[in-house]
Amino acid sequence: MVDRPAVVAEDLHKTFGKKVKALAGVSFEVQPGTVLGLLGPNGAGKTTSVNVLTTLLRPDSGRAEVAGVDVVADPAEVRRRIGLAGQYAAVDEMLTGRENLTLVGRLNHLSSADTKRRAAELLDRFALTDAGDRPAKTYSGGMRRRLDLAAALVARPPVLFLDEPTTGLDPRSRLGLWGVIEDLVRDGTTLLLTTQYLEEADRLADRISVIDHGRVIAEGTSSELKSRLGAAVVEVVMEDDDRAEEVRRLLGDRMEASREDETVRVPAPDGTATLATVVRALDDAGLQARGLQLREPSLDDVFLELTGKPADEDALTQHEKEASS
Amino acid sequence: MSTTTTPARSEAGGSSLVWALRDTQAMATRNLRRLLRQPEQIVFNLVSPIMFVLLFRYVFGGAIQGLEDLDYVNYLIPGIAVQTVLFSAGVTGFALAEDMQKGFVDRLRSLPMARSAVFGGRVYADSINNAVGLAILVATGFAVGFRPNDPFGLLLAMLLLLLFALAVSLGYALIGLTVRSAEAVNAATFPLIFPLTFASSAFVPVETMPDWLQGFATHQPVSVVINAARSLILGDDVTAAQRELLLAGQDTTSLVLQALAWTVGIAVIFGLLCTRKYRALVK
Numbered sequence: 066m067v068d069r070p071a072v073v074a075e076d077l078h079k080t081f082g083k084k085v086k087a088l089a090g091v092s093f094e095v096q097p098g099t100v101l102g103l104l105g106p107n108g109a110g111k112t113t114s115v116n117v118l119t120t121l122l123r124p125d126s127g128r129a130e131v132a133g134v135d136v137v138a139d140p141a142e143v144r145r146r147i148g149l150a151g152q153y154a155a156v157d158e159m160l161t162g163r164e165n166l167t168l169v170g171r172l173n174h175l176s177s178a179d180t181k182r183r184a185a186e187l188l189d190r191f192a193l194t195d196a197g198d199r200p201a202k203t204y205s206g207g208m209r210r211r212l213d214l215a216a217a218l219v220a221r222p223p224v225l226f227l228d229e230p231t232t233g234l235d236p237r238s239r240l241g242l243w244g245v246i247e248d249l250v251r252d253g254t255t256l257l258l259t260t261q262y263l264e265e266a267d268r269l270a271d272r273i274s275v276i277d278h279g280r281v282i283a284e285g286t287s288s289e290l291k292s293r294l295g296a297a298v299v300e301v302v303m304e305d306d307d308r309a310e311e312v313r314r315l316l317g318d319r320m321e322a323s324r325e326d327e328t329v330r331v332p333a334p335d336g337t338a339t340l341a342t343v344v345r346a347l348d349d350a351g352l353q354a355r356g357l358q359l360r361e362p363s364l365d366d367v368f369l370e371l372t373g374k375p376a377d378e379d380a381l382t383q384h385e386k387e388a389s390s
Numbered sequence: 391m392s393t394t395t396t397p398a399r400s401e402a403g404g405s406s407l408v409w410a411l412r413d414t415q416a417m418a419t420r421n422l423r424r425l426l427r428q429p430e431q432i433v434f435n436l437v438s439p440i441m442f443v444l445l446f447r448y449v450f451g452g453a454i455q456g457l458e459d460l461d462y463v464n465y466l467i468p469g470i471a472v473q474t475v476l477f478s479a480g481v482t483g484f485a486l487a488e489d490m491q492k493g494f495v496d497r498l499r500s501l502p503m504a505r506s507a508v509f510g511g512r513v514y515a516d517s518i519n520n521a522v523g524l525a526i527l528v529a530t531g532f533a534v535g536f537r538p539n540d541p542f543g544l545l546l547a548m549l550l551l552l553l554f555a556l557a558v559s560l561g562y563a564l565i566g567l568t569v570r571s572a573e574a575v576n577a578a579t580f581p582l583i584f585p586l587t588f589a590s591s592a593f594v595p596v597e598t599m600p601d602w603l604q605g606f607a608t609h610q611p612v613s614v615v616i617n618a619a620r621s622l623i624l625g626d627d628v629t630a631a632q633r634e635l636l637l638a639g640q641d642t643t644s645l646v647l648q649a650l651a652w653t654v655g656i657a658v659i660f661g662l663l664c665t666r667k668y669r670a671l672v673k
Binding site for chain 1: 409412413416417419420423424427428492493494496497498499500501502503507671672673
C-alpha cells in the first residue's frame with residue numbers, strides 16, 4: 066500500500082499587510098511516520114508555514130493537506146488530527162501540569178476517565194509526575210516545554226507540529242527534549258519540526274527542507290544536503306608554514322592538496338580511506354602532524370552556501386514575530 | 391490510510407451544542423481556577439466595593455444634595471453596584487489579552503473545541519466573579535444602613551446588573567482581543583468607562599450637575615441601568631417627587647425595559663464584533 070503524504074504544502078503564499086511576504090510559494094511533503102525538519106533563520110516563514118498547516122492562518126493561495134484533510138476546506142477536521150506545540154510554550158502558568166493536560170484533554174473531547182489516565186501517563190513519560198500538581202509557573206524552561214509537548218500529545222494525534230521546540234533552552238534541557246522527541250519518533254508519530262538549529266535538524270529529521278524568504282531553497286536528507294558541498298576534507302595541521310608546505314608537496318597534485326598557513330587540506334571523497342592514505346604518506350616521510358582530522362561539512366556550511374549568510378542572522382526577526390502573533 | 395489511527399475521542403455521544411456547553415464549562419473551570427490563584431485579584435475584588443461604600447457613605451455622603459428626603463445609603467448602593475460590575479467586567483478584557491499575548495489562544499485555536507467556548511467560558515467565570523462582588527457590596531451596604539424596601543426587587547436588580555456586566559464584558563473582550571495587553575486594555579477603556587460611571591446617577595442626583603451635563607448623565611446607558619436597579623430596589627416606597635427628580639420621572643417597568651434594551655443591544659453588537667475579530671485571527 067502506498068501511503069499518501071501525512072502533510073502536503075503546495076505553493077503556499079501568505080502576505081501580511083501589503084508588504085510582508087511571509088510565504089512566497091512554499092512546497093513540501095511529510096511522509097507518514099517520518100520527520101521533516103523545516104530549517105531556516107528567523108523570519109524565513111517557518112512559523113507561518115506551521116500556522117497555515119495547523120489552521121491558525123489561512124493561506125492567500127496554494128493548497129495544504131494534513132492527514133488527508135484540506136486545511137482550508139475543513140479546518141475543524143484537521144484540528145481533530147493534529148497536535149501543536151509552539152515556540153512560546155503555551156501552557157497556563159496558573160494551572161498545575163496535570164490541570165493543563167486535563168483541560169486540553171477535555172477540550173479535545175476525550176472522556177473524563179481517558180483524560181485523567183492520559184494526563185497521568187504523559188506526566189510520567191515526560192518526568193513531570195513529581196511536579197504534576199505544582200503550578201506551571203514554578204517550572205523551569207525545559208519542564209514547560211515538556212509540558213507543552215505533552216499537551217500536544219494528549220489526544221494521540223497522528224500528526225504532530227513542533228515549532229522551534231528548543232529555542233531558548235539551555236543545552237542540557239535541549240538534550241533532554243531531543244531525547245523525548247526521538248522517543249516519539251520511534252513510536253511512529255509523523256512530525257513536522259521547525260528549527261533554526263542545524264544540529265537539531267541533523268539529529269531529529271529524516272528529511273530537511275531549508276527555507277528562506279518564504280521559499281524552500283533546498284530539500285533532502287541531511288547527508289544529501291551535505292554532499293552538495295562536495296565530500297569531506299582531511300585537515301593536517303603542522304608546526305609551521307614550512308613543514309606544512311613540505312606536506313603539501315608530499316601529497317601534492319596526486320591528492321589535490323592545498324595549504325593555508327600551517328594547515329593543509331585534502332579532499333576526501335573516500336572518507337576514512339583517504340585519511341588512512343594521508344597518515345601512511347606522512348609516516349613514510351617521517352613527518353609528525355600536530356593535528357589531523359577528517360572534517361565532514363556541517364549543515365552550517367550548507368546554509369552559508371545556499372543563502373550566502375549564516376543561519377543565525379536575525380534580519381527578519383520582527384516580521385516573523387508579527388506573523389506569529 | 392495509516393496516518394489516521396483512530397483518536398480516542400468520545401464525540402459520538404453528543405450534538406455540537408452539547409459539546410459547546412461542555413467546552414464552555416471546561417474553560418470556565420480553568421478561568422475560575424486562575425482567579426482563585428491570584429490573591430491580589432481577590433483582595434482587590436473584595437476591598438474595592440467596601441472602600442467605595444465607606445467612602446461615599448461617610449466621607450462624601452453628608453454633602454450630597456437634592457435627595458428629596460431619600461436616605462443616601464439607599465440611593466448609593468445601586469449606584470456603587472453598577473460601578474462595581476462595570477469595573478470588574480474589565481477582568482474579561484485583561485484575561486483575554488493575556489491569553490492572546492502568551493500564545494494560549496493559539497493553543498485553543500489548534501484544538502477541536504467549540505470556538506464560542508473561549509468567550510462563553512470567560513463571561514461565565516467573570517459573571518460568577520461579578521456575582522460575588524455584588525454579594526459583598528450588598529452585605530457591606532446592610533452593615534452601614536442600606537435597607538431595600540423590596541427584597542424581591544433587590545434580587546431582580548442584581549440579575550439585571552449581572553446581565554449588564556456580561557454585555558459590557560463583551561466590549562472589554564473585543565478590546566482584549568485587539569490590543570493584547572492588560573495595560574493597553576486599561577488605557578483603551580478607562581477614558582470611556584470613567585465618565586460613563588461618574589457622569590451618571592450613580593453617586594449624586596443628576597439634578598445637581600450643570601445643565602449641559604444633565605442630558606447626557608440622565609440618558610446614558612449606565613444611568614438608565616442604575617435608575618432601573620434603584621427603582622426595583624426602592625419598590626413602592628418612592629414619592630412622586632423622588633421619582634421625578636431621582637429616577638428620570640419614569641416608572642420601574644419603563645426603566646427596566648430601557649435597561650434591558652441597552653443590555654441586549656450592547657451584548658449583540660459586541661458579541662458579533664468579538665466573533666468577527668476572533669474569526670479574523672486566521673487572516
